[in-house]
Amino acid sequence: MEETLPNSARLFRVLFYWRDMMKAWVHHETGTPDVLGLVDRPQPRPARGEVLVRNRAVGLNPVDWKFISWGHAAWKWPHIPGVDGAGEIVELGEGIAHLRLGARVAYHNDLPRPGSFAEYTVIPARAAIPLPDALSFEAAAALPCPGLTAIQAIEKSPLWPGAHVLLTGASGAVGGALLQLARSRGWIVHAVCSAAQSARVLRLGAATVLDYHQDDWREIAAKRAANQPLNAIFDMVSGEHAASLAPLLTANGHLVCIQDRQEKTPLPPFTTTISLHEVGLNAMHAHADDAQWSRLVGAGAAMASDIVSGRFDPQIIDVESFDRLPVALARLEHGPNPGNRVVVL
Incomplete structure (x- = not known):
C-alpha cells in the first residue's frame, strides 16, 4: 500500500509522524545514568488541568540520579525521568484559564510522572511558575527543586x-x-x-x-x-x-x-x-491543595524576578547540551556540586 501512495502523500505522512514525535532520554531498568538512552517517543498530550511544555532547559537534581538507581513503584517502563524544566507552553488541557499558549514557565513535576528529560513534558497547570521575559531558560531550570524546597524549609x-x-x-x-x-x-x-x-x-x-x-x-x-x-x-x-x-x-x-x-x-x-x-517538595503533588500550590508558585515567580534583578543567584556551575545529559547527570552524582547543573535543548 505504501508504494502506491504519491510522493506528496508519503512526505505528508513522514512530516505528520515527526511532528508528533519527540526526543527523550528513557531507561528500561534501574542503574547508573548510563542506563539512559536517547530515543524517539510520541509527544504526550495534556489532560484536563494539565499543560504541555516545550522544554528549553532541564534542571538536574540529586533526586534524578537517585530514583534512576532506585526506581519507583508507580513508573511505567520505559520511563522518562527528570523533575525540573523550563520552556514554553504549547498546548493547554481543558479547564485552563490562568495560562496562555506561548507562556514562559518553569516547573517541578511529580516524580511518578514522565519527566523533563525530553523535548516535551506534560505538567499539572498549577505547578507552572511564570517567568519574566528577561530570565534565561537556563537560570529558570535551576530554580524549581532547589528554590521551592528552600522556600518550604524557610517557611517552617x-x-x-x-x-x-x-x-x-x-x-x-x-x-x-x-x-x-x-x-x-x-x-x-x-x-x-x-x-x-x-x-x-x-x-x-x-x-x-x-x-x-x-x-x-x-x-x-x-x-x-x-x-x-x-x-x-x-x-x-x-x-x-x-x-x-x-x-x-x-x-x-x-x-x-x-x-x-x-x-x-x-x-x-x-x-x-x-x-x-x-520538608518534602514532591509530597505537594499528592497532598497539597490548589491554594497551597498558588502560594508556592507565587514565591517561585518572585524568586525568578529576583534572579533578573540580581537579588538572587541561581548558582549555575555547569551547562551541558541535551545530547550529553547522562554525562552531566553522572557529574552531579559524583560531585562536588557547589550549585546547580543544567542541560539545554
Missing part, C-alpha cells in the same frame, strides 16, 4: 529579623538558595560547608562559616550557641545528623530536616520544647 520557621540560624550543607543548591532567602529576611546565618566553598558562601550572605571536615566543628558550634542562642537549624544531611545538632537550639527553636525526618524526638520532654519539621 516563623522567625524575626536578627534571629540566628545554623545551616548545614550551605554550599549546595538547596543550601545556597536557603541561605539567600534567610538573609533576605534579615536572619543571621551560621553556615557549615567545606573550606573550599567558604568564600562563596560568605559572598551569598553567611555571617560565619565552619568547615565540616574539621573534627571539632560541632564543639565550636556548641560554644558559639552557648553565647549566642540559635533559633533554628536547617540540616541537609540526614535525620540522625539533625538530631545530633538539636541540643544547640534555644528554647522553642526549630529543627528543620530537608534530607530526612525525625522519627522520634531528639530531646527529653519539657526541656527546650523545640519544634520538629520535615
Whole structure:
C-alpha cells in the first residue's frame, strides 16, 4: 500500500509522524545514568488541568540520579525521568484559564510522572511558575527543586529579623538558595560547608562559616550557641545528623530536616520544647491543595524576578547540551556540586 501512495502523500505522512514525535532520554531498568538512552517517543498530550511544555532547559537534581538507581513503584517502563524544566507552553488541557499558549514557565513535576528529560513534558497547570521575559531558560531550570524546597524549609520557621540560624550543607543548591532567602529576611546565618566553598558562601550572605571536615566543628558550634542562642537549624544531611545538632537550639527553636525526618524526638520532654519539621517538595503533588500550590508558585515567580534583578543567584556551575545529559547527570552524582547543573535543548 505504501508504494502506491504519491510522493506528496508519503512526505505528508513522514512530516505528520515527526511532528508528533519527540526526543527523550528513557531507561528500561534501574542503574547508573548510563542506563539512559536517547530515543524517539510520541509527544504526550495534556489532560484536563494539565499543560504541555516545550522544554528549553532541564534542571538536574540529586533526586534524578537517585530514583534512576532506585526506581519507583508507580513508573511505567520505559520511563522518562527528570523533575525540573523550563520552556514554553504549547498546548493547554481543558479547564485552563490562568495560562496562555506561548507562556514562559518553569516547573517541578511529580516524580511518578514522565519527566523533563525530553523535548516535551506534560505538567499539572498549577505547578507552572511564570517567568519574566528577561530570565534565561537556563537560570529558570535551576530554580524549581532547589528554590521551592528552600522556600518550604524557610517557611517552617516563623522567625524575626536578627534571629540566628545554623545551616548545614550551605554550599549546595538547596543550601545556597536557603541561605539567600534567610538573609533576605534579615536572619543571621551560621553556615557549615567545606573550606573550599567558604568564600562563596560568605559572598551569598553567611555571617560565619565552619568547615565540616574539621573534627571539632560541632564543639565550636556548641560554644558559639552557648553565647549566642540559635533559633533554628536547617540540616541537609540526614535525620540522625539533625538530631545530633538539636541540643544547640534555644528554647522553642526549630529543627528543620530537608534530607530526612525525625522519627522520634531528639530531646527529653519539657526541656527546650523545640519544634520538629520535615520538608518534602514532591509530597505537594499528592497532598497539597490548589491554594497551597498558588502560594508556592507565587514565591517561585518572585524568586525568578529576583534572579533578573540580581537579588538572587541561581548558582549555575555547569551547562551541558541535551545530547550529553547522562554525562552531566553522572557529574552531579559524583560531585562536588557547589550549585546547580543544567542541560539545554
